[in-house]
Amino acid sequence: MYQTTYHRASSVDEAAALFAKGSEAKFLAGGQTLLPVMKQRLASPSDVIDLGKIKELIGIEVSGDTLTVKAATPHYDxxxxxxxxxxxxxLAYLASxxxxxxxxxRGTIGGSIANNDPAADYPAALLxxxxxxxxxxxxxxxEDFFKGLFTTALEDGEIITSVSFPVPQKAGYAKMPHPASRFALTAVFVAQTKSGEIRVAATGASQSGVMRVPAIEAALKTSWSPSAIDGVTISASNLLSDIHGTSEYRANLIKVMAQRAVAAAG
Amino acid sequence: MGVEGIGASVVRKEDKRFITGKGRYVDDIKLQGMTHAHFIRSPHAHAKVKGIDSAEALKMPGVVAVLTGQQIVDDKVGNLICGWAITSKDGSPMKMGAWPAMAPETVRFVGQAVAVVIAETKNLARDAAEAVVVDYEELPAVADVHAAIKAGAPQLHPEAPGNQVYDWVIGDEGATDAAFSKAANVVKLDVTNNRLAPNAMEPRAAIADYDSAEEHFTLYTTSQNPHVARLVLSAFYNIAPEHKLRVIAPDVGGGFGSKIFIYPEEMVALWASKKVGRPVKWTGDRTEAFLTDAHGRDHVTHAEMAFDANNNITGLKVKTYANFGAYMSLFSSSVPTYLYATLLSGQYNIPAIHAEVIGVYTNTTPVDAYRGAGRPEASYLIERLMETAARQLKVDPAALRRQNFITQFPHQTPVIMAYDTGDFNASLDAAMKAIDYAGFAARKAKAKADGMLRGIGVSCYIEACGIAPSKAVGSLGAGVGLWESAEVRVNPVGTIEILTGSHSHGQGHETTFCQLVAERLGIPISQVSIVHGDTDKVQFGMGTYGSRSAAVGLTAILKAMEKMEAKAKKIAAHALEASEADIVIENGEFKVTGTDKAIALPMVALAAYTAHNLPDGMEPGLKESAFYDPTNFTFPAGAYICEVEVDPGTGKTSFVNFVAADDFGRLINPMIVEGQVHGGLAQGIGQALLEHAIYDANGQPVTASFMDYSMPRADDLPSFKLSHTTTLCPGNPLGIKGCGEAGAIGASAAVINAITDAIGKNNLEMPATPDRVWRTIHAA
Structure with missing residues (x-):
């Protein structure tokens, strides 16, 4: 690790002010990505501003049909x-x-989505x-937040404070874990909103990060059942391919995971 | 058996310090004035080193020195050696490419060191290393054995034309060809035994401390065999004469073979300590472990097995290409030859065997012994062949094995080994019963109804441990003897220190070795301590590998104990005015048999050291040593069966059950044996399902971190059902065979046999990742 200056912010405003003062500052939440990268000397922030102890950023609230998870809430919570x-x-199952x-x-929802790893779990749920x-x-x-691999709509110095989820009619998640990293080799989140909209998102599969799967959404609109997806064909083009999974395998997993997620959603 | 004697599952004495963080590993040691080393390693798989510019680095804060490969060569530090000479079939010696501790001219694998920065702190050394400019001229590289032996392939060493290390044969080719010409059926199989990274929990580390006044070196290092390290550093690397070099291997966090070898980093640390006049410390990180710890396995094999019309095996032909990596590591030459091909008879009567092994250099990390070392490759091959044969011949795989089992002992195989004892039917029976083999068909049918593919796989392994005797291994090319030494020191107050040449790096010697003493003297193990891992304390010994510590090391302790007891009995008889022949040892006392006359061990010890009243002519003191050279290998064997379920949608394998029935001879501490089997099975299953050290075609490693290299985790593994069948080893007085490697040797074939049974396709390479299994299921 290169030399850096560590700051523990006690409020979001203080964190933003500290960030503005640093030449190459970075926010630290749970540190599950940033710290390993710093240890490898692949990142060299001048200042590290710790958001993890800011009280206003921790907690879970339900208000009406909205579930809000504050940004520095760890996955375990x-x-x-x-x-x-x-x-x-x-969503609880996904976090588990x-x-x-x-x-x-240690890891937090805010840290996960700000990093936008193409195989992270949370982006699928958000989408x-x-x-x-x-x-x-x-x-x-x-929809507008995730902008491809490791890229988001966040501006320099902008701090995520919370994520609000509309409570759906039903939802399910199914994941094939990467055998080494335990990120998603491919995972699919399916949801039926209270207004009846069907939304399906896959993570770990696409070369451009988390994505909606319109073909499966269309199939589920005709019938909300695993077998409705039987006839869907997912193209392997533009899917990731590596030593742990070919693009054809990931295409298959999108379908199989979607079916299992629907089964889990009930 | 006493409560702490042989056969008792005594809780490990060493665990208190390990689980409370009180272990003392090399990295925990800090010396006055210590400096820190950071190695500059090649990012290229093959390149010329055109120049190294360290001018900027030397100006940086805290930098003590930047030392290069050319300097270590100029100072006449010896090249790394390979300690087992193998002769090719044409009579020529193996072709060793020169391997300097840091590369002066040419790098041949990613991670090979070219220079080292010595600085006041680890971080300053790393900072300065980034300022050292190495001018490389990239050369074409090759990582795959088949690519490496092709005409026109990039050449690694001028000493080895065609990248060939050796072309070695064993067995009777004529007899084998004759068997095949008469065969009713021939079964053919191609298998790849995947390359593994050892990944001991503690990365390698070294601290070298040169004392200029005494011209003496001390090396603290992560070694499984500190005396062998001292011998090699002294005799071949010209570091210092043995009496001027002390090697200490303190607590060591796992080895699995990878810490047998003497690596460049230890050599450089010693040399650099003298050069800079201060202690030098190096602690590898996980990336360095992936890049530089000797890898394991990496065989590509074609094999054929001949059967007569009654399904009796009549012959076996094997041709194996063994990937050595870029250089010949310390015992690398023996692994695919005498530790592999000599086990190709498995548990079976095979009248004729012929095997050819071609060693090949590639631009990858050197390959050497890793838990099992050759024997997992042999066992995997034979057990995959037997399963393939059963499928081809349409017979039950367990029955085919049983029909061909060796049942008469001793048994001379056509490939050197003389199996001393065993009962292969007993272990197969036990495993089949434990897994309810008979009920499998019904379970498979039920699983099918649930949409799952269920399979069962058998693996009947045999291995050779406690490699010996020294005369025999010497005749096969070994550069060392393979005995072990021990010393028993009874202190004046009757406590006992056992000094052993074995080294514990997870095996539990501090408990099991004490249990032998407790058994013989009837004293609690708390009165016994084990001293190991320091060449200044312990007489020369050979160390721990190849499941040898109980069979060889503990027998050496037994021999020393017998000598000590004989002297103690004389002292007791003299004190009790009885005949020496009437003295028995019970509950820590020397008793005159049939009487109530007795003298306690502490009083005998005190008498030995006061020497006020010893028998005439007896030397004072109570301390004896022994060197023990076994008469043969030991042959642990067993049967593993696993039942799996494969999810056809994802290709993912789940374990339904995994049973192991092992014959290790006598068990000293069944709990520790169980732990050894669990660890071995985890590594065998890891190889079968998860682990693979992969290089791209240009020799770049693609699995150099735990984000890409799949180490097995607890939730990847089933709950194992273990049992033991026992035939005592006739080759040593304790009847011990060894248990350290069995799990890693036998497990992988059971897993692949089960998966291929489940999916109904026989060809499946390791690791059987979900992707690979899914593609195999759905392949045309």
Missing amino acids: VATSDAVKKAIPA LIGDPAVRY ALGATVKTNKRSIAA
Whole structure:
């Protein structure tokens, strides 16, 4: 690791002010990506501003038909929250599958979506549930937030404060974990909103990061059942291919995971 | 058996310090004035080193020195050696390419060191390393064995035309050809035994401390065999004479073979310590471990097995290409030859065997012994062949094995080994019963109704451990003897120190070795301590690998104990005014048999050291040593069966059940044996399902971190059902065979046999990743 200056911010405003002062500052949430990258000397921030201890950024709230997870809430809290399990059980289940126990105790929802790893779990949930990302400056629809590999709509110095999920009619998540990293080799989140819209998002599969799967959405509109997806063909072009999964295999997984997610959603 | 004697599952003495963070590993050691080394490693698989410019680095804060490969060559530090000479079929010696500790001219794998920065802190050394400019001229590289032996392939070493290390044969080719010409059926199989990265939990580390006043070096290092390290560093690398070099291997966090070898980093640390006049510390990180710890396996094999009309095996032909990586590591030459081809008879009567092994250089990390070392490759091949044969001949795979089992002992195979004892039917029976083999068909049918593909796979392994005797291994080309030494010191107050040449890096010697003493003397293990891992404390010994520590190391302790006890009995008889022949040892006392006369061990010890009243002519003291050279290998064997379910939608394999029935001879501590089997099975299953060290065609490693290299985790593994069948090893007085490697040797074939049974297709390479299994299921 290169020399850096560590700051522990006590409020979002203080964090934003510290960021503005640093020459090459970086925000630190759970540190599950940034710290390994810094240890490898692949990142060399002048200042590291820790958001993880800011009280206003931690917690889970349900208000009417909206579940809000504040940005620095660790995955473990989401996985074990009674409120999440009641409102969107698929989201609690998703959080329980992220990485391993050590990652789940430290990693946060804000850190995960700000990083936008193309195989991360949360982006699939945000996209399928039509979540809204709230920052210290604005609200951004999930649709507009994820901009491809490791890229988001966040501006320099902008801090995610929370993610709001509309509580769906039903939702399900199914994941084939990457055998080494435990990211998603391919995972699919399916949701039927209270207004009847069907949204399906896949992560880990596409060369451009998390994506909607219109073919499966169309099939599920005709019938919300795993067998409705039987006839769908997913093209392998533009899908990731590596030592752990060919693009053809990932295309198959999109379909199989979608079927299992629908089965899990009930 | 006492409560802490042989056969008792005594809780490990060493665990208190390990699980409370009180272990003392090399990286925990800090010396006064210590500097830190950071190696500059090649990013290229094959390149000329045209120049190294360290001017900027030397100006940086805290930098003590930048040392290069040319300097280490100029200082006449010896090239790395390979300690087992193999002769090719044409009579020529193996072709060793020169391997300097840091490359002065040519790098031949990614990660090979070209220079080292010595600085005040680890981070400053790393900072400065980034300022060193190495001018490389890239050369074409080759990573695959078949590509490496093609005409026109990039050549690694001028000493080895065609990248060939050797072309070695074993067995009777004429007899084997004759068997095939008369065969009723021939079964053919191509298998790849995937390359593995060892990944001990503790990365390698070294601290070298040169004392200029005494002209003496001390090396703290992560070694499985500190005496062998000292011998090699002294005799071949010209570091210092043995009496001027102390090697200490303190607590070591796992080895699995990878810490047998003496690596460039230790050599450089010693040499650099003298050059800079201060202690030098190097602790590898995980990336360096992936790039530089000797890898394991990496065989490509074609094999054919001949059967008569009654399904009896009549012959076996094997041709194996073994990937050596860029250089010949310390025992690399023996692994695909005498540790592999000599086990090709498996548990079976095979009248004629012929095997050819071609060693090949490639631009990859050197390959050497890794848990099992040759024997997993042999066992995997034979057990895949037997399964393939059963499918081809349409007979039950367990029955085909049983029909061909060796049942008479001793049994001389056509490939050197003389199996001393065993009961292969007993272990297969136990495993089949444990997994309810008879009920499998019904379970498979039920799983099919649920949309799952269920399979069962058998693996009947045999291995050779406690490699010996020294005379025999010497005749086969080994550069060392393979005995072990021990010393028993009874202190004046009756506590006991056992000094052993074995080295514990996870095996539990501090408990099991004490249990032998407790058994013989009837004293608690708390009164016994084990001293190992320091060449200044312990007499020369050979170390721990090849499942040898109980069969060889503990027997050496037994021999020393017998000598000590004989002397103690004389002292006791003298004190008790009894005949020496009437003295028995019970509960820590020397008793006159049939009487109530007794003298406690501490009093005998005290008498030995006060020497006030010893028998005439007896030397004072109570300390004996022994060197033990076995008469033969030991032959642990067993049967593993696993039942799996494959999800046809994802290709993912789940375990329904995994049973192991092992014959390890006598068990000293069944709990520790169980732990050894669990660890071995995890590695065998890891190889079968998850692990693969992969290079691209240009020799760039693509699995050099845990984000890409799949180490097995607890939730990847089933709950194992273990059992033991026992035939005592006749080759050593304790009847021990060894248990350290069995799981890694036997497990992978059981897993692949089960998966291929489930999916109904026989050809499936390891690791059987979900992607690979899914593609195999759906292949035309």
